[in-house]
Amino acid sequence: MAGGPLEGIRIVDLSSVVVGPLATQVLADYGADVIKVEAPAGDVSRSLAGRAVTANMSSKFIHLNRNKRSVVLNLKKPAGYNALLRLIKDADVLIWNVRPSAMARLKLSYDEVRAVNPRIIYCGLFGFGQGGRYREKPAYDTIIQGGAGVAALHQRATGEPRYVPIVVADRTVGGIAVQMILMALLNRERKGVGASIEIPMFENMAKFVLEEHMYLQTFDPPLGSTGDPRLFDPEARPKQTSDGWISISANTNDQAFAFFDAIGRPELKTDPRFCSIAARFANVSEYFAIRNVELKKKTTTEWMEIFDRVGVPAMPVHTLESLMEDPHLVDVDFFEKVNHPTEGTIINMKLPNKSTFGKRDNFLAAPKIGQHSVEILREAGYADAEIKELVATGVTIDGALR
Numbered sequence: 001m002a003g004g005p006l007e008g009i010r011i012v013d014l015s016s017v018v019v020g021p022l023a024t025q026v027l028a029d030y031g032a033d034v035i036k037v038e039a040p041a042g043d044v045s046r047s048l049a050g051r052a053v054t055a056n057m058s059s060k061f062i063h064l065n066r067n068k069r070s071v072v073l074n075l076k077k078p079a080g081y082n083a084l085l086r087l088i089k090d091a092d093v094l095i096w097n098v099r100p101s102a103m104a105r106l107k108l109s110y111d112e113v114r115a116v117n118p119r120i121i122y123c124g125l126f127g128f129g130q131g132g133r134y135r136e137k138p139a140y141d142t143i144i145q146g147g148a149g150v151a152a153l154h155q156r157a158t159g160e161p162r163y164v165p166i167v168v169a170d171r172t173v174g175g176i177a178v179q180m181i182l183m184a185l186l187n188r189e190r191k192g193v194g195a196s197i198e199i200p201m202f203e204n205m206a207k208f209v210l211e212e213h214m215y216l217q218t219f220d221p222p223l224g225s226t227g228d229p230r231l232f233d234p235e236a237r238p239k240q241t242s243d244g245w246i247s248i249s250a251n252t253n254d255q256a257f258a259f260f261d262a263i264g265r266p267e268l269k270t271d272p273r274f275c276s277i278a279a280r281f282a283n284v285s286e287y288f289a290i291r292n293v294e295l296k297k298k299t300t301t302e303w304m305e306i307f308d309r310v311g312v313p314a315m316p317v318h319t320l321e322s323l324m325e326d327p328h329l330v331d332v333d334f335f336e337k338v339n340h341p342t343e344g345t346i347i348n349m350k351l352p353n354k355s356t357f358g359k360r361d362n363f364l365a366a367p368k369i370g371q372h373s374v375e376i377l378r379e380a381g382y383a384d385a386e387i388k389e390l391v392a393t394g395v396t397i398d399g400a401l402r
Contacts, residue, residue, distance in 0.1 A: 002031040002032075002033065002067075002360045002361060002362060003031055003358060003359070003360055003361030003362070004029075004030045004031025004032075004357075004358050004359045004360040004361070005030055005031060005357045005358065006027055006030045006031040006032040007031035007032075007360075008031075008033075009027070009031070009032040009033065009092045009093070009185065010032070010033045010035065010090060010091045010092050010093075011024055011027060011028075011032050011033065011034045011035065011091065011092065011093040011094075011095060012035050012037060012084070012087050012088055012091045012093070012094045012095075013034050013035060013036045013037060013068070013095050014037050014094065014095065014096040014097075014098075015095050015096055015097040015125065016038075016043040016044055016045065016097065017043065017044055017045045017048075017097075017170070018045065018060075018064065018141070018167050018170035018171065018174065019097050019125050019141075019169075019170040019171075019173050019174045019177070019201070020095055020096065020097040020125055020174065020177070021036075021043070021045070021064040021065055021174075022064055022170065022171055022174030022175070023095065023125075023174040023175070023177035023178050023181070024036070024068065024095060025063075025064050025065065025066060025067065025068070026174075026175075026178045027093075027178060027181065028066070028067035028068050028360065028364075029066075029067055029351055029359060029360055030359050030360060031359070031360045032093075033069070034067065034068040034069065035068070035069055035071055035087060035091075035372075035376055036065060036068045036069065036070045036071070036367065037071055037072075037073050037084065037087070038070055038071070038072050038073075038369060038370065039072070039073075039074065039075070040072055040074055040369075040370075040394065040397055042056050042072075042369040043061060043065070045058060045060050045061045045064065046058055046061045046369070048060050048061070049061075052343070053342070053343045053344060054342050054343060056368070056369055057342060057343055057366070057368070061366055062340070062343065062346060062365075062366040063349070063366075064366075065366040065367065066348070066363070066364060066365060066366050067360055067363065067364045068364065068366070068367060069364070069367060069371070069372035069375075069376060070367035070368065070369060070370055070371050070372055070373070070399060071087075071370060071372055071373045071376040071377065071396065072369060072370035072373050072396045072397040072399065073395065073396055074394060074395050074396070075106055077393070077394070077395050079390060079393065079395045080390075080395045080396070081106070081107065083377065083380065083382075083390070083395065083396070084108075085116050086380040086381065086382075087376070087380055088113060088116050088117055088120065089116050089117050090117075090380070091117065091120060092119070092120070092121060092185065093120070093121040093123060093181055093184075093185075094113060094120055094121070094122050094123065095123045095124075095125070095177070095181070096108075096123070096124050096125070097124070097125040097126060098126065099126050099127070099135075099136060099138070100124060100126060100130055100135075100198075101136060103124065110122045110196040114194060114196075117194070118193075118194055119188060119192075119193070119194045120194045121181060121184040121185060121188065121194055121195050121197065122194070122195070122196045122197065123177060123180065123181055123184070123197040123199065124196075124197065124198055124199065125173060125174075125177055125199045125201070126139065126198075126199075126200060126201070127139025127143070127144065127200065127201050127202055128200050128201075128202045128203070129198070129200040129202070129203050130198065130200075134202065139201055139202070141163075141167040141168070141169045141170045142163050144169040144201045144202055144205050145163045145164065145168065145169055145205070146161070146163070147202055148169070148201075148202055148205035148206045148208070148209055149205075149206065149209040149210070149213075150163070150164060150168065150169070150205065150209060151163055153209070153213070153231075153232075156227060156232050157231075157232045157233075157234065157236070158234070169201055169205050170201075172204065172205065172208060173199060173201045173204050173205070176199060176204055177197075177199050180197045180199060181197065184197055212228060212231070213226055213227050213228055213231075214226060215227055215228055229284060230281065230284050233284055233285055233288060235285065235288035235289065235291075235292060236288065238317045239291050239292060239295045240292070240295065240296055241295050241296060241298060241299055241300045241302075241303055242296055242297065242298055242299050243299045243300060244299070244300040244316065244317065245300065245316070245317035246295060246300050246303055246304070246314055246315070246316055246317060247314060247315045247316075247317055248291065248295070248307065248312065248313065248314040249313045249314075250312050250313065251277070252277070253276065253277065254311065255311065255312055255313065256269075256274065256280060257269045258310040258311055258312050259307075259310075259312050260274070261310065262306050262307065262310055262312060263290075263294040263295075263297075264294075265290070265294070268290070273286060273287075274286075274287060300316050300317075301316075304316060324347075333350060334349060334350055334352070335347055335348070335349060335350070336348050336349075336350055338363060338365065339365075340365040340366070341365060342368060343365075346365075348363075367399070368399045368400075369397060369399050370396060370397035370398060370399030370400075371399040371400055372399070372400070373387075373391075373396045373397055373398055373399060373400075374387055374398050374400060377390065377396065
């Protein structure tokens with residue numbers, strides 16, 4: 001018994017790498033029983049992210065696949081396909097992240113799956129909506145960042161297109177999948193029917209970008225160009241202090257005026273270029289330039305003490321290393337050391353969100369390949385002799401023995 005609001009919800013997870021596993025990690029954290037179905041070679045992310053203590057247990061895989069169980073099924077073999085259908089029969093959700101045409105070739109289309117389980121929530125995450133010409137294109141995070149305009153945001157600001165150095169499309173769309181699955185489960189609870197969910201990465205990220213930057217092209221006829229100029233200004237970046245960097249955002253009049261007082265320039269509060277939100281927006285480059293000059297006069301720590309006191313939103317610019325030592329994260333016990341059965345001590349991140357409805361009570365370390373194959377197949381009704389045959393014929397792997 002896992003505990004949490006999703007206890008009793010069983011998810012058969014055919015997804016791999018980041019976008020799907022992120023979604024099922026969140027659902028597992030809140031109590032869902034996530035059965036991670038892997039090919040004999042395992043999820044490709046097992047071998048990503050550099051060195052590992054043992055083979056096929058990368059740091060990225062460990063973080064994205066906690067609280068799940070792993071069963072190996074070779075879906076190219078009829079016995080593997082039949083075993084998957086037995087798992088689906090008792091599941092609430094099936095999630096996958098390949099092209100729909102690949103699911104059709106596997107005989108796992110929505111119609112074929114709901115014939116086995118009419119109440120199933122069938123959730124597919126893939127690159128492009130199936131009504132358009134890109135429907136068969138393969139997609140990775142970088143492909144979507146480029147195609148949906150994310151990389152061009154850097155070009156607009158700095159002159160060179162760049163990817164955000166984090167798989168932002170995968171992580172954004174994975175979060176959207178959680179929302180859609182929960183809505184489908186609520187709808188099933190109310191109306192008693194399953195659902196098919198299609199979550200295309202391209203369209204979701206195009207929406208993500210254009211909600212911010214369609215800007216004056218929103219209107220017909222257009223009132224101007226695309227792009228929020230504040231965000232594209234070359235100086236819309238962290239500011240240098242005398243010993244490091246600081247992030248500051250003084251947007252309201254109270255914040256901006258407190259900032260002017262803090263830097264010893266109170267006269268700017270009545271300067272027509274900066275005396276209102278509209279004026280500062282129209283003169284954003286000059287507003288940023290003042291920050292560049294003044295913030296170099298003190299250390300980051302000195303500025304933080306001042307800005308915290310007068311109510312100006314600011315944070316030091318963390319490196320990845322200093323982020324892991326942030327005192328606030330220490331205060332809230334964000335990090336915890338846990339023992340992984342094969343990897344030894346690992347640093348786990350606790351759930352950042354708190355709620356009165358709770359979360360999973362028991363922590364399951366990210367599984368080895370096929371670690372739970374035998375127990376999951378037993379739950380599906382297979383006898384031990386049948387399971388031994390599946391292992392012997394390469395349909396599954398008894399990862400618990402490795």
